[in-house]
Structures are given as structure tokens and as C-alpha cells.
Amino acid sequence: MSRTSVRLAATAATAVLAVTGLSGAAAADTTPAPATAASGSVVVHESTAFIQQTAAAGVVVVPLPSGQPGYDSATGFSATFPATGGDANLQAYYDKIDLGGGLLFVNLLTGRTAIFKQLAFQADTWKLTGVPLGATAPVNLLxxxxxxxxGRTGTTQTLEASDLKVDAEGAQYVDGKLNTTFFQGGQSIGSLSISFTPAG
Amino acid sequence: MRKTAAKLLTAAALATSLVSVASGTAMADPSVVPATQDIVGVGSDTTQTVLNQFSTDYNAYLTGLGDTTSPRLYSFDATGSATITAKAGTTAFARPNGSGAGITALNQTSPSVLPIDFARSSRAPQTGDLTTDIFVGFAKDAVTWSAKSTGSNAPANLTTADLKNIYNGTYTTWNQITDIAGYTGPNVTIKPYLPQASSGTRSFFLKAIGVTTLGANVVTGPEENEGTDVALNDANVIFPYSVGHYVGQVYGGHSSGTDAAGVLSLRSINGVAPLTASNTINPTFANPTYGRTLYNVVRNAEWTATTTKGIALRNIFGTSGWICTNGAADIASYGFLTIGGCGSTTHI
Known part of the structure; x- marks a missing residue:
């Protein structure tokens, strides 16, 4: 177990460094900053049942910086990703919300990982997507x-989804990378909360 | 147990497949008087035909499953007889024409609550709507302007500013339009038309082009999304039009009587064509300015209830309901775009 922990720590550290490095590259973008930056967040709430299932399968899912893990006695575990850009109009199902941070999936039994960066909520397809590390095309995750x-209050848009399901494309990709058969399209993992104010 | 479930799923999938392939012809109005427990809607002209198809296919789906007890889905057109009897044993009332009229009918409490369960709406919630009304999205449409296919004095494209100036009365002749490359309009009066006042297409179009006060020359009247009104057969007429409804009429084979494109064809806005090369709604055109979500509006108290009606409403309109899981072919056939968030709700 301790060897697994060491392996996990090393893998996660490598992943974090890799994603941080990419974030640094993204920071070199010379696009003029808007008067007010996009703000808000996407919060993935993980159900107790899903946490138990992942633990039993030896799989952990970790938000990478600037994503934040969280725990609340009422709502359980969560991962919060800050909105960094995009021009989504949720009521019009248009454009997307760009998110900071990344997602790390780890198979504790083998140390294999799947890492996603450039997370986004696509308002047109209604999916949370991520770009696998080393790739360019996004994968539908949730x-x-x-x-x-x-909802909408002023320029702030919200979405509350009572259920959040694994997308078949993401399930196939992550299972392939982890060499597991744990993830299934349609698998419920919890719920989703979005609050987003576009740059102004 | 698993085998049974698998068998059931296979049977359901097969039934769905058969319904998709062998769906019947959509009726203009229900061919029977709906029963008390049935789910009945009125309102938007834009979505009346696709809702009629949903009704035909959903009811066939239930029958195919051997379900003879669940509430059926029915929808009354925006136009037709002056009055309708929505459910058995109820009093006839004036037929609501348009999204606004449908929503008003849904909320009527005096002199009596009307026997309807949803309103078709081609506009989003707006100031004045009730917070207790829930707008359930199911598809995407866009609105552009139209003119005579042949012999029109209108250009192929207008900017938003042109449309605003035409409908607020600033531009009254074609030669006042000077921002369209290669176009020199004649010194002839423009005839801007709008659909009737309760039309969701009308309110959406005016909001999109930023007009709150109409020019004196703007004519209100023709039924929306129909190019068959004789008044529109004029070289100087322009008229807003649902892109999806047009696609359904012209390319989906869903014209019927006066519900047809007639002499009109769609034109571009800001240089963006409303249609793709394959004659579907251009997703670029369907941006938040000229694209719109299509809704069915329900009462929140019924939508969230665990009653037979509440369950039926969610089974039809919800994220896991029939329209969102089986309605894609109908939506495409009637010219609209499917949306990823089908069944999502919003309100004012």
C-alpha cells in the first residue's frame, strides 16, 4: 500500500507539474484583457455512492490546480473549477465556458493515469469536456x-443539474488510459452547479 | 432480472425504431377530443407542426408498448376554427394564436381555468411572465427576414441596422439602404410586415433588431411563417420568418394549405446566410441574437408534482422524456436543431 501511495504521489506530482507548465504557456497569450474578466465556477458534486464505487475499483479522481477539491458534510465531496473565459449563453445553448485547472484520473492498482486540461462546459452540446494531455481535441466527459x-440574474447565468452522468466517449477514453472497465456511459456521479458571468 | 431488463430495453428500442420509421401523419388538430387526464397544448404557430408530429409519434409509442392508460399528448394549432374544445366535458374557448396567447391561456384563472397543460412558445421568458411558469427547452430555431423569391426590390442581405431602421420607420424607401455592397435600391416605398401581435416570432424579431416603437408604415397582420397571404406577394414586402419552419415547409415536405412558404424565400442578415448548403439552419446564424430556443411552457406546480399529470409532463418534456430521447428525427424533419440541454428549464 505504501508503495502504491508513493507511486500515486509521484504520478500526481508529475501530472500537476505537466499541467502547471501548460498553464504557464497559456499565460503568454497576448489577447487584450477585457475590462472585467469572466468569473464564476463549475462545481462537480460527487455522490457518496460514486465515491464508494471508485474506491472499490481502486480509482481516484483529483481536480488539478486551479481546480479545488472540497468537502461539505451536507453535500459531500466536490471539485470546483473557476471560469476563466468563454461567452456561453446557457439559455441560448450557445458557446462555452472555459475553465481553469484539470482533472486527474488514477488507477491506484497500476499507477496508470488519464489527465485532462482545457476543461470547458459546452453550452451547445451541454457537456463538460477536457483535452487529454498531449492531445488537441476535446473529449466529452460529463x-x-x-x-x-x-437561471439568470443580471449578467450572471446559473445551471443546477440534479444529476451528472459520465459520457460514453469519456468513459471509453479514461478506461482505455487506466486499463479499467469501471467507467460506463450514463453512469451517475452526482450533480452539477454552474455560475458564470462572461467578461464584460 | 438482468435478462428481463435487457429484453425490455430491446423491446423498447425496437418499438422506438418502428415508431421512427413508421410514424403516422401529423394531425392539424387532435382527431379525437382529448380525455381529462391527457396532456394538451396550444400556442405557437412556429412549433405547431412539430408538436403535432410529437403527438402522433408519442401516442403511437405508448400504444406500441401496450400502454393504454398513460396520458396521451395532444396539441391544437394556432389557427383553424374560432374555438376549440380542449378536453372532453369542458367548455369551448377561443383558440389561442401564438406564443403569447398560448401562455396567457395557460395562466387564465378567470372566468375559469382553461383545460390546457402546456403552451408552445417560440420565445424565451420575458418581463411580465409569471415566475410560476416553467419554460422547457426542446430545440433551437433562428429568425430571419424574407422577401419575394423573384422580382423583389430587396437585396439578398440586410444588416441589423438596416432592419432596425426599416421597422422603426427611419428608412421608408429602398434607396436609403447604403451599406450593402453592390446594392442600389430604387426610390420605391418599402412595405415592412409583421405577424399578429401575439406571435413569438414577432416579439423575438423586434427584440433582435432592437425595435421598441414601430414605424407608421409597418403593417401587422399576416399569419407568421406563411408566405401564402396575398398581401405578401409584393416586390416591396419584407416579413420575418422562422428559419426552421421554412426548412420544414420547403425541404421537409411539411407544407399544408396556407402553412407554406408561398412566394417568400429567406434572406441573410449581416452577411450570414440563415441556411447551410444542405438546407439546414446555419449554426453560425443561430447565434444568441438571431437564434432562439423553442419551449413548451408548463405550470411549475404541475411539473414538479408526483401526480399522474406531473409524471406525464416529465415523461414527455423532461431531460429523460420522450421528446429528448426519441424526438430528434422529428425535430430535424421539421427544420429545427436539436439542443444538448433538451428538457432544461428556465423562467423569468
Missing amino acids: SPAGDNQI
Whole structure:
């Protein structure tokens, strides 16, 4: 177990460094900054059932900086990703929300990983996507399901989804990278909360 | 147990497949008087035909499953007889024409609550709507302007500023349009038309072009999304038009009687064509300015209830309901775009 922990720590550290390095490259973008930057966040709430299932399968899912893990006794575990850009109009199902941070999936039994950067919520396809490390095309990871309520107060848009399901494309990709058969398209992992104010 | 579930799923998939392939012809109005428990809607002209198809296919789907007890789905057109009897044993009332009229009918409490369960709406929630009304999205459309296919004095393209100036009365003749490359309009009066006042297409179009006060020369009247009104057969007419409804009429084979494009064809805005080369809605055109979500509006108290009606509403319109899981072919056939967030709700 301790060897696994060491391996996990080393793998995660490598992943974090890799993503941080990419973030540094992105910071070199010379696009003029808007008067007010995009703000808000996408919060993935993980259900207790999903946490138990991942633990039993030897899989952990970790948000990478600037994503933040969280725990609340009422809502359980969560991962929060800050909105960094995009021009999504949720009511119009248009454009996307760019998110900071990344997602790390680890197979504790083998140390194999899957890492996603350039996370985004695509308002047109209604999916949370991520670009695998070393790739350029996004992969569909999660899809809001259940009761989806879109709100707007001033320029701030919100989405509350009572269910959040694994997308078949993401399941296939992550299982392939981890060499597991744990993830399934349609698998429920919890719920989703979005609050987003576009740059102004 | 797993085998049973798998068998059930296979049977359901097969039934769905058969319904998709062998769907019946959509009816203009229900061919039967709906029963008390059925889910009945009124309102938007733009979405009436696709809702009629949903009704035909959803009811066939239930029948195909051997379900004879669940509420059926019915939808009354925006135009037709002056009055409709929405459900058995109820009093006839004036047929609501348009999104606004449908929503008003849904919320009527005096002199009596009307026997309807949803309103078709081609506009989003707006100031004045009730917070207790829930708009459930199911597809995307866009709105552009149209003119006579042949012999029109209108250019192929107008800017948003041109449209604003035409509909607020600043531009009254074609030669006042000077920002369209290669176009020199004649010194002839423009005839800007709008659909009737309760039309969701009308309110959406005016909001998109930024007009709050109409020019004195703007004519209100023709039924929306129909180019068959004789008044529109004029070289100087322009008229807003649902891009999706047009695609359904012209390329989906869903014209019927006056519900047809007639003499009109769609024109571009800001140099962006409303249609792709394969005659579908151009996603670039369907941006938040000229693109719009299509909704069915329900009462929140019923939408969230665990009653037969609440369950039926969610089974039809919800994220896991029939329209969102089986309606894509109908949506495409009637010219609209599917949306990833089908079944999502919003309100004012």
C-alpha cells in the first residue's frame, strides 16, 4: 500500500507539474484583457455512492490546480473549477465556458493515469469536456441530466443539474488510459452547479 | 432480472425504431377530443407542426408498448376554427394564436381555468411572465427576414441596422439602404410586415433588431411563417420568418394549405446566410441574437408534482422524456436543431 501511495504521489506530482507548465504557456497569450474578466465556477458534486464505487475499483479522481477539491458534510465531496473565459449563453445553448485547472484520473492498482486540461462546459452540446494531455481535441466527459434549471440574474447565468452522468466517449477514453472497465456511459456521479458571468 | 431488463430495453428500442420509421401523419388538430387526464397544448404557430408530429409519434409509442392508460399528448394549432374544445366535458374557448396567447391561456384563472397543460412558445421568458411558469427547452430555431423569391426590390442581405431602421420607420424607401455592397435600391416605398401581435416570432424579431416603437408604415397582420397571404406577394414586402419552419415547409415536405412558404424565400442578415448548403439552419446564424430556443411552457406546480399529470409532463418534456430521447428525427424533419440541454428549464 505504501508503495502504491508513493507511486500515486509521484504520478500526481508529475501530472500537476505537466499541467502547471501548460498553464504557464497559456499565460503568454497576448489577447487584450477585457475590462472585467469572466468569473464564476463549475462545481462537480460527487455522490457518496460514486465515491464508494471508485474506491472499490481502486480509482481516484483529483481536480488539478486551479481546480479545488472540497468537502461539505451536507453535500459531500466536490471539485470546483473557476471560469476563466468563454461567452456561453446557457439559455441560448450557445458557446462555452472555459475553465481553469484539470482533472486527474488514477488507477491506484497500476499507477496508470488519464489527465485532462482545457476543461470547458459546452453550452451547445451541454457537456463538460477536457483535452487529454498531449492531445488537441476535446473529449466529452460529463453530461448534466435529471432536473436542469437555468437561471439568470443580471449578467450572471446559473445551471443546477440534479444529476451528472459520465459520457460514453469519456468513459471509453479514461478506461482505455487506466486499463479499467469501471467507467460506463450514463453512469451517475452526482450533480452539477454552474455560475458564470462572461467578461464584460 | 438482468435478462428481463435487457429484453425490455430491446423491446423498447425496437418499438422506438418502428415508431421512427413508421410514424403516422401529423394531425392539424387532435382527431379525437382529448380525455381529462391527457396532456394538451396550444400556442405557437412556429412549433405547431412539430408538436403535432410529437403527438402522433408519442401516442403511437405508448400504444406500441401496450400502454393504454398513460396520458396521451395532444396539441391544437394556432389557427383553424374560432374555438376549440380542449378536453372532453369542458367548455369551448377561443383558440389561442401564438406564443403569447398560448401562455396567457395557460395562466387564465378567470372566468375559469382553461383545460390546457402546456403552451408552445417560440420565445424565451420575458418581463411580465409569471415566475410560476416553467419554460422547457426542446430545440433551437433562428429568425430571419424574407422577401419575394423573384422580382423583389430587396437585396439578398440586410444588416441589423438596416432592419432596425426599416421597422422603426427611419428608412421608408429602398434607396436609403447604403451599406450593402453592390446594392442600389430604387426610390420605391418599402412595405415592412409583421405577424399578429401575439406571435413569438414577432416579439423575438423586434427584440433582435432592437425595435421598441414601430414605424407608421409597418403593417401587422399576416399569419407568421406563411408566405401564402396575398398581401405578401409584393416586390416591396419584407416579413420575418422562422428559419426552421421554412426548412420544414420547403425541404421537409411539411407544407399544408396556407402553412407554406408561398412566394417568400429567406434572406441573410449581416452577411450570414440563415441556411447551410444542405438546407439546414446555419449554426453560425443561430447565434444568441438571431437564434432562439423553442419551449413548451408548463405550470411549475404541475411539473414538479408526483401526480399522474406531473409524471406525464416529465415523461414527455423532461431531460429523460420522450421528446429528448426519441424526438430528434422529428425535430430535424421539421427544420429545427436539436439542443444538448433538451428538457432544461428556465423562467423569468
